[in-house]
Amino acid sequence: MIDILYFAWLRERIGTNRERLETTAATVSDLVAELEARSEGHALAFADKTSLRVAVDQELADFSAPLAGVREVAFFPPMTGG
Amino acid sequence: MRLSVQEAAFDLGAESNAFAAAVSGAGAVVTFTGLVRDNGGSLAAMEIEHYPGMTERAITAMMQEAKTRWSLVDALVIHRFGVLKGSEPIMMVATAARHRADAFAAAEFLMDYLKSRAPFWKKEIGADGAAWVAAQQTDEDALRRW
Numbered sequence: 399m400i401d402i403l404y405f406a407w408l409r410e411r412i413g414t415n416r417e418r419l420e421t422t423a424a425t426v427s428d429l430v431a432e433l434e435a436r437s438e439g440h441a442l443a444f445a446d447k448t449s450l451r452v453a454v455d456q457e458l459a460d461f462s463a464p465l466a467g468v469r470e471v472a473f474f475p476p477m478t479g480g
Numbered sequence: 481m482r483l484s485v486q487e488a489a490f491d492l493g494a495e496s497n498a499f500a501a502a503v504s505g506a507g508a509v510v511t512f513t514g515l516v517r518d519n520g521g522s523l524a525a526m527e528i529e530h531y532p533g534m535t536e537r538a539i540t541a542m543m544q545e546a547k548t549r550w551s552l553v554d555a556l557v558i559h560r561f562g563v564l565k566g567s568e569p570i571m572m573v574a575t576a577a578r579h580r581a582d583a584f585a586a587a588e589f590l591m592d593y594l595k596s597r598a599p600f601w602k603k604e605i606g607a608d609g610a611a612w613v614a615a616q617q618t619d620e621d622a623l624r625r626w
Binding site for chain 2: 403405406407409453456457458472474475476477478479480
């Protein structure tokens, strides 16, 4: 089971901040393909991959990152702190 | 080093004074404060979302990195989340070093990284609705100098 977290406009488009998923996805990209198929909101949220960032177990990662042993994956737009 | 990610407002003067009073062997303290920018009075509020857990991890890593790059006596980061009004302080960075060059550089480094690598997202709420603040390419470019 992997916890999937969404922030900012991804959270708004998908309509939830968290969901739990049983997945066989090997990488973040595979997981995104799975998530996109879940609802129209998901498809809309993941439409523009260039404006997406991902964190795997709370560390910034690439979409090619493997998911073996991972507990938490978060998707969000580029950060605007400071 | 101290990090506080908090919803509550902070007292800039009190925090700066307490930070400066606690550093020994420092000859320079640099502080930076970010305020909610009110674009011509059209902003009703700014909502700041963050990723609890990752926020602390990411900022702690930045602070540790700053300590390896410069000769710092101490560093402080306070960053708020939640709903803020125009002109309210959002965050502050303070650095202390024996000499000012290290304190200035470390403060700028922390600011550049906080902008683009700490998981915060700002939403501007105005009279006509709300909009997420877009990340600037210039903020991303600013990381390359480090």
